[in-house]
Amino acid sequence: MATLSTAFTLPLRSFVLDVSIDVGGTVALVGPSGAGKTSVLGAVAGLVQPSSGRIALDADAWFDSAQGLFLQPDERRVGLVFQEYALFPHMNVRENVAFGGKNRADEYLERFRISHLAGARPTELSGGERQRVALARALARDPGVLLLDEPLSALDANTRAAVRGELQELLREFDLPTLLVTHDFEDAAALAERVSVIVDGRLRQSGTASELVAMPADAFVASFTGANLLHGVAEPSANGSTRVHLDDGTVVTTADAAGGAVTLAVYPWDITVGMAPPSDSAMNVIGGPVRSVAEFGNRVRVAIGPVTAEITGESLTRIGLRPGAVAYASFKATGTRVVAEADR
Amino acid sequence: MSWRRALTRGVLAALYFLAIVVTMAFLVLPVVAIFAHVPLGRLLRQLSNPIVTDALIVSFKTVAISQVVILLFGTPTAYFLASRRFRGRPLLVTFVELPIVLPPAVAGIGLIVAFGRFGLLGSTFDFLGIDVSFNQTAVVLAITFVSGPFYVRQAIASFDAVDRRLIAASRTLGAGPTRTFFKVTLPLARGGLTAGEAISLARGLGEFGATIMFAGSLQGVTQTLPLAVYETFEAQNGLDVALAISAVLVIVSLAILLALKGSGLWERSRPAVTAIAQPEAN
Numbered sequence: 001m002a003t004l005s006t007a008f009t010l011p012l013r014s015f016v017l018d019v020s021i022d023v024g025g026t027v028a029l030v031g032p033s034g035a036g037k038t039s040v041l042g043a044v045a046g047l048v049q050p051s052s053g054r055i056a057l058d059a060d061a062w063f064d065s066a067q068g069l070f071l072q073p074d075e076r077r078v079g080l081v082f083q084e085y086a087l088f089p090h091m092n093v094r095e096n097v098a099f100g101g102k103n104r105a106d107e108y109l110e111r112f113r114i115s116h117l118a119g120a121r122p123t124e125l126s127g128g129e130r131q132r133v134a135l136a137r138a139l140a141r142d143p144g145v146l147l148l149d150e151p152l153s154a155l156d157a158n159t160r161a162a163v164r165g166e167l168q169e170l171l172r173e174f175d176l177p178t179l180l181v182t183h184d185f186e187d188a189a190a191l192a193e194r195v196s197v198i199v200d201g202r203l204r205q206s207g208t209a210s211e212l213v214a215m216p217a218d219a220f221v222a223s224f225t226g227a228n229l230l231h232g233v234a235e236p237s238a239n240g241s242t243r244v245h246l247d248d249g250t251v252v253t254t255a256d257a258a259g260g261a262v263t264l265a266v267y268p269w270d271i272t273v274g275m276a277p278p279s280d281s282a283m284n285v286i287g288g289p290v291r292s293v294a295e296f297g298n299r300v301r302v303a304i305g306p307v308t309a310e311i312t313g314e315s316l317t318r319i320g321l322r323p324g325a326v327a328y329a330s331f332k333a334t335g336t337r338v339v340a341e342a343d344r
Numbered sequence: 345m346s347w348r349r350a351l352t353r354g355v356l357a358a359l360y361f362l363a364i365v366v367t368m369a370f371l372v373l374p375v376v377a378i379f380a381h382v383p384l385g386r387l388l389r390q391l392s393n394p395i396v397t398d399a400l401i402v403s404f405k406t407v408a409i410s411q412v413v414i415l416l417f418g419t420p421t422a423y424f425l426a427s428r429r430f431r432g433r434p435l436l437v438t439f440v441e442l443p444i445v446l447p448p449a450v451a452g453i454g455l456i457v458a459f460g461r462f463g464l465l466g467s468t469f470d471f472l473g474i475d476v477s478f479n480q481t482a483v484v485l486a487i488t489f490v491s492g493p494f495y496v497r498q499a500i501a502s503f504d505a506v507d508r509r510l511i512a513a514s515r516t517l518g519a520g521p522t523r524t525f526f527k528v529t530l531p532l533a534r535g536g537l538t539a540g541e542a543i544s545l546a547r548g549l550g551e552f553g554a555t556i557m558f559a560g561s562l563q564g565v566t567q568t569l570p571l572a573v574y575e576t577f578e579a580q581n582g583l584d585v586a587l588a589i590s591a592v593l594v595i596v597s598l599a600i601l602l603a604l605k606g607s608g609l610w611e612r613s614r615p616a617v618t619a620i621a622q623p624e625a626n
Contacts, residue, residue, distance in 0.1 A: 045512075045516050046516075047512050047515070047516070072515065072520070073515035073516045074516070074517075074518045074519055074520050076516075078516055079516070080512075080513070080516040082509050082512070082513055086507070086509040086510055086512070086513040088510060088513070088514075088528060089510075089532070090531045090532055099517050099519070100517045100518065137517065138516075141517050141518050
């Protein structure tokens with residue numbers, strides 16, 4: 001796969017955007033609103049011109065301040081899916097897709113299962129359908145890079161999980177360097193291989209989602225990353241709760257009903273850590289060596305097996321926890337949430 | 345106590361309805377009177393009067409030419425003023441809008457000292473062989489100057505109301521600035537442009553002050569319909585002719601207004617408030 005390399009500075013109204021990201025697979029750019037996430041996409045697409053730096057797809061430079069090079073958006077091979085999708089209201093679905101690639105319109109209508117909507121206007125479509133049209137249009141342009149701006153934020157909670165699953169599949173299928181912007185850490189973790197946290201125009205931390213949860217660089221990343229995300233296969237049990245077989249073999253019980261491939265969310269502050277297995281109401285007990293201990297302020301993140309717990313510095317000293325020592329993380333079945341389901 | 349309140353309320357209600365009735369009557373009566381003053385048959389007979397047919401030809405020809413000029417020159421100007429933000433832009437927009445509020449007689453004087461024989465560009469025009477003294481070129485210039493700003497102003501608002509993200513989307517989909525303009529911006533602004541065009545057309549058809557000062561009122565040459573109304577009214581027994589021309593102008597104006605309303609463009613002629621998401625707005 002090609003690599004999109006971006007390193008540039010771009011002065012914005014209240015701060016200077018200064019980022020450097022290499023995008024191989026799918027990278028999610030997460031952060032609070034106003035952090036400069038969308039401007040990164042704008043700079044890659046050529047909609048705004050950075051003051052300095054370089055943006056290139058492999059050897060193909062699109063922007064290089066040293067050479068005075070700035071290609072127009074139509075001269076870059078980018079597929080940008082806008083927040084709210086920005087479909088042309090005066091064109092029907094087919095015309096929208098054909099705008100990106102005339103010869104590929106029918107193929108992409110078929111591929112995105114929107115052939116039956118070819119004659120419809122964007123206003124007649126549901127949120128999920130609009131997203132498919134926007135993706136088909138962007139990909140019909142035959143881009144070298146896919147840019148997604150808050151691809152799920154325009155959707156209601158019900159369609160969101162389903163569309164997230166579709167998007168996951170799609171990203172695998174097209175296999176393009178993809179930069180995706182979201183303010184939702186769960187979406188980022190579900191869709192991207194790597195996550196970069198951006199605050200006030202600067203990258204705070206980059207890594208895999210579980211690295212970020214386990215070893216947040218600072219308190220902001222810690223609160224922003226929020227939940228542990230556990231992937232596994234759900235199997236309903238007789239008493240109404242669901243048993244989820246995680247990818248690493250651990251079995252976790254959740255109070256939510258689910259089946260098939262699922263993602264579970266557990267908040268680090270809902271997980272208790274002890275040196276011995278507890279004998280309380282917690283349904284889930286995971287034992288193993290402590291993988292890492294990360295302190296920031298009075299909060300400590302302790303990674304055991306597939307989960308990370310957040311405890312106070314005081315508790316850490318009281319129980320005498322050390323990396324490598326065997327400890328037990330426990331949490332209640334009601335402390336877990338099924339956040340995504342996808343067919344495998 | 346309560347009878348005084350009832351009385352106050354009654355008086356206020358009466359004044360309220362009186363204001364409405366007076367307003368409506370005041371606006372409707374002059375228009376109705378044009379058709380009611382003489383029998384319809386006499387009005388129709390006047391339509392074959394050479395003064396009327398000459399004025400019709402002069403008016404339609406000059407208005408048509410000025411509309412083409414306004415569209416060809418005004419549309420790019422409006423697009424430029426809508427799509428760029430630069431120092432001095434508010435000043436340029438104000439200059440575009442000024443003729444809308446300027447007294448037409450002042451516009452006429454301005455045109456004379458700018459383009460007339462002894463005006464600023466008079467010798468240049470002479471050199472180029474363009475003669476603008478009391479001919480149809482002068483009529484077209486007067487109509488264009490007075491009615492053009494109505495179109496340009498509306499066109500700026502219409503281009504400005506096109507969602508910036510759609511333009512950005514078009515560019516990222518591989519369309520250059522020209523294709524983006526003709527495939528996205530222009531179709532999306534078309535409703536507003538048509539409305540502005542129609543208002544400009546109606547205003548151009550009614551142009552009087554600047555035309556009579558700059559181009560004069562020569563029958564068959566520079567005498568447009570409004571000028572003919574004035575001339576025939578001044579003449580002996582000319583009231584019938586003046587009324588006939590007025591009736592034509594009322595009908596054309598009403599047709600333009602109704603066509604606008606029927607197409608739903610009248611409401612949309614106000615600048616739409618659209619959230620404009622610049623990429624840096626995040």
